[in-house]
Amino acid sequence: MxxxxxxxxxxxxxxxxxxxxxxxxxxxxxxxxxxxxxxxxxxxxxxxxxxxxxxxxxxxxxxxxxxxxxxxxxxxxxxxxxxxxxxxxxxxxxxxxxxxxxxxxxxxxxETFGIEGAKENALQMTNVKEALEIHSHIIDKMKDYKITKNPDDLKIIICGAGFTGIELAGALVDARPRYAQIAGVKPEDIQISLIEASERLLPMFNQDLADYGINLVKKLGVHLYTNCLISRIKPSTVIYQHGRGNGDESMTAGTIIWTTGVxxxxxxxxxxxxxxxxxxxxxxxxxxxxxxxxxxxxxxxxxxxxxxxxxxxxxxxxxxxxxxxxxxxxxxxxxxxxxxxxxxxxxSLGTVASVGNTRGFGVAMGHEVKGYPGSFMKKMIANRSLLEVGGLKELFAKGRFDLYH
Ligand SMILES: Cc1cc2nc3c(=O)[nH]c(=O)nc-3n(C[C@H](O)[C@H](O)[C@H](O)COP(=O)(O)OP(=O)(O)OC[C@H]3O[C@@H](n4cnc5c(N)ncnc54)[C@H](O)[C@@H]3O)c2cc1C
Known part of the structure; x- marks a missing residue:
């Protein structure tokens, strides 16, 4: 056999x-x-x-x-x-x-592209264990803030504003009120930033759709820094050059997450x-x-x-x-x-990015979807994948049926 x-x-x-x-x-x-x-x-x-x-x-x-x-x-x-x-x-x-x-x-x-300190000083997000580590790190920083009042404890930097970075930023925005409660601050005091080397973001979408997604994230209060080439990650510090040939600049945060690519x-x-x-x-x-x-x-x-x-x-x-x-x-x-x-x-049946639980954007079966319909479509795609591999049992147990808001 x-x-x-x-x-x-x-x-x-x-x-x-x-x-x-x-x-x-x-x-x-x-x-x-x-x-x-x-x-x-x-x-x-x-x-x-x-x-x-x-x-x-x-x-x-x-x-x-x-x-x-x-x-x-x-x-x-x-x-x-x-x-x-x-x-x-x-x-x-x-x-x-x-x-x-x-x-x-x-x-x-x-993929850290050999950037110094990226593996050691930034949190990765490639499996469940690492995702859990990110969450507990953020919670620890919120707790630290109550004692230290160090504003960096409230700052989260996401390195890489690709599909994954944007989706993560959206999910963090949804979580912000919970973090704020732990830290004893207002949700808007929690600063979420995306740092990205390219100027043209989300190349899988046409310019209009990419702009829609970027504006959506910005409207939610996420700070977006484009054309910033990261050269090094030190503990709690991202070093980058804004534009080619320019000198080093830096940004500090208690939480640095790496999503520049895989x-x-x-x-x-x-x-x-x-x-x-x-x-x-x-x-x-x-x-x-x-x-x-x-x-x-x-x-x-x-x-x-x-x-x-x-x-x-x-x-x-x-x-x-x-x-x-x-x-x-x-x-x-x-x-x-x-x-x-x-x-x-x-x-391809299309690609849809979520920006938190109730917003999304992308293309599904040839049609552009934006806002709430985008989030609905994203959940449908996730459910389809659960059904394809896990069958009805896993779909009913793990599927996203929180479709109405
Ligand atoms: C945050 C995020 C959002 C994404 N969103 C989308 C999306 O909206 N749409 C989409 O289509 N794709 C999306 N992707 C991409 C998608 O997740 C990957 O393309 C997909 O997971 C690849 O599937 P795979 O089966 O090749 O590998 P994986 O899903 O990575 O599975 C690999 C398996 O191999 C096991 N494994 C790995 N190495 C070893 C080893 N050495 N020994 C034993 N076991 C090992 C792992 O435990 C795992 O079970 C996203 C990815 C991320 C991180």
């Missing part, structure tokens, strides 16, 4: 396993590996970081979806893939895992793949160009957009779509001894 090893139980990996269980009905053995026993909806991490939802709302146990008759779940840290030997090294097992087919879906990690898992470089920022340009069947039995999907893959020199931006939507294709292709190979005749293709 063929053995399929799936690495990572995020959007891409867990959906692949769920589909393979259905399609192969016991015709292959499946092994799923993740460092956690739970799956989390990474696209909602900012809500946990702000403290607006508990981690349980964005996560569920992997075992809920595992059919133990065909799938074995191993909780461990993937260290390295050896594609020539067809093995996977795990941190806590002496014997590597062998496979006939392997699906690498280890997701994203924070790269694929470091396991890709460790395994010797031909990768760039942890991503491998995959074939039109989503396999490694040098190893046809190795599928690379989700945020560790780069899928070139037709007619463009750039790959598609990595998103949960793309990860889920790649899982559909990889599961179909593997099932076809195992059941029928052939590949899917059609290459992988992707059609």
């Amino acid at each position: 063929k053995k399929i090893v799936v690495l990572g139980a995020g959007y891409a990996g867990l959906k692949t396993v769920v589909l393979l269980q259905k399609k192969l009905k016991g015709e292959a053995r499946i092994v799923l590996v993740d460092r956690n026993t739970y799956h989390y909806e990474a696209a909602d991490l900012h809500e946990v970081a702000a403290g607006n939802v508990p981690p349980a709302k964005i996560s569920y146990q992997v075992s809920d979806l595992i059919n133990s008759k065909v799938t074995t779940f191993i909780q461990d840290e993937v260290v390295k893939v050896n594609p020539d030997d067809k093995t996977v090294e795990l941190a806590h097992r002496e014997q590597p895992l062998d496979y006939d087919y392997c699906v690498i879906s280890l997701g994203f990690t924070s 790269s694929g898992s470091p396991v890709m470089a460790e395994s010797g793949f031909n990768e760039r920022r942890g991503r491998v340009v995959v074939t039109d069947h989503l396999t490694d160009p040098d190893h046809d039995d190795l599928y690379i999907i989700g945020d560790v893959a780069a899928v070139m957009a037709p007619g463009s020199p750039r790959p598609y931006p990595t998103t949960a939507q793309l990860a889920l779509s790649m899982a559909d294709y990889a599961a179909d292709d593997i099932a076809d190979r195992i059941k029928n001894g052939k590949r899917l005749s059609e290459p992988y293709s992707y059609k």
Whole structure:
């Protein structure tokens, strides 16, 4: 019986396993590996970081979806893939895992671009543990303020005003009254700032829509500093140059959060793949160009957009779509001894950013959405992803049904 090893139980990996269980009905053995026993909806991490939802709302146990008759779940840290030997090294097992087919879906990690002090002195937001750390750090600072009256304790700087930074700023605005109560100040005394190197923000949206989103965040009292190239993070201090060639300026805050971008898992470089920022340009069947039995999907893959020199931006939507294709292709190979005749293709359903719980903006199915309809659409998209991977059970348990305000 063929053995399929799936690495990572995020959007891409867990959906692949769920589909393979259905399609192969016991015709292959499946092994799923993740460092956690739970799956989390990474696209909602900012809500946990702000403290607006508990981690349980964005996560569920992997075992809920595992059919133990065909799938074995191993909780461990993937260290390295050896594609020539067809093995996977795990941190806590002496014997590597062998496979006939392997699906690498280890997701994203924070990209600090080598900026000094960014790892050490800024809080990262790439998993549930880090999101929780951000929240408890902010609460500690609010408590500190009551004693110290140091205005920096009330300041939060978000480094990077991309999609994630904007969503986090919106979530923090919603949380501000709670923080203020702890610190004993007015909500507007809590200062939230975004620092960004580019001038043209949110390039995934047209200028009008991007401006709408930026103005929305500004109207909520978020300070936005663009054209500010961060060169160093010191404890409680961001050093940057405003415009090229200008001297250093600095800004201080008790909380500094890093959201300038992500790269694929470091396991890709460790395994010797031909990768760039942890991503491998995959074939039109989503396999490694040098190893046809190795599928690379989700945020560790780069899928070139037709007619463009750039790959598609990595998103949960793309990860889920790649899982559909990889599961179909593997099932076809195992059941029928052939590949899917059609290459992988992707059609985005659109992108919607939330700015807190009741506002959003973006494009969904070709239509622009702004304000409350944007927030409604964002929750619908989150619910769709829960349904696609977790089914009705997880949708009803974790779905966003707080649609009316
Ligand atoms: C705040 C935020 C908002 C976002 N908003 C959106 C959005 O609105 N729409 C959208 O489409 N996308 C959004 N994204 C992007 C989206 O979350 C990612 O593209 C998506 O999570 C990628 O899915 P994945 O399955 O490839 O990886 P992940 O979701 O990162 O899953 C990877 C899995 O691998 C496991 N893992 C990683 N390394 C190891 C290891 N070495 N050993 C064992 N296990 C390991 C992890 O525990 C995890 O379970 C957002 C991201 C963030 C951070």
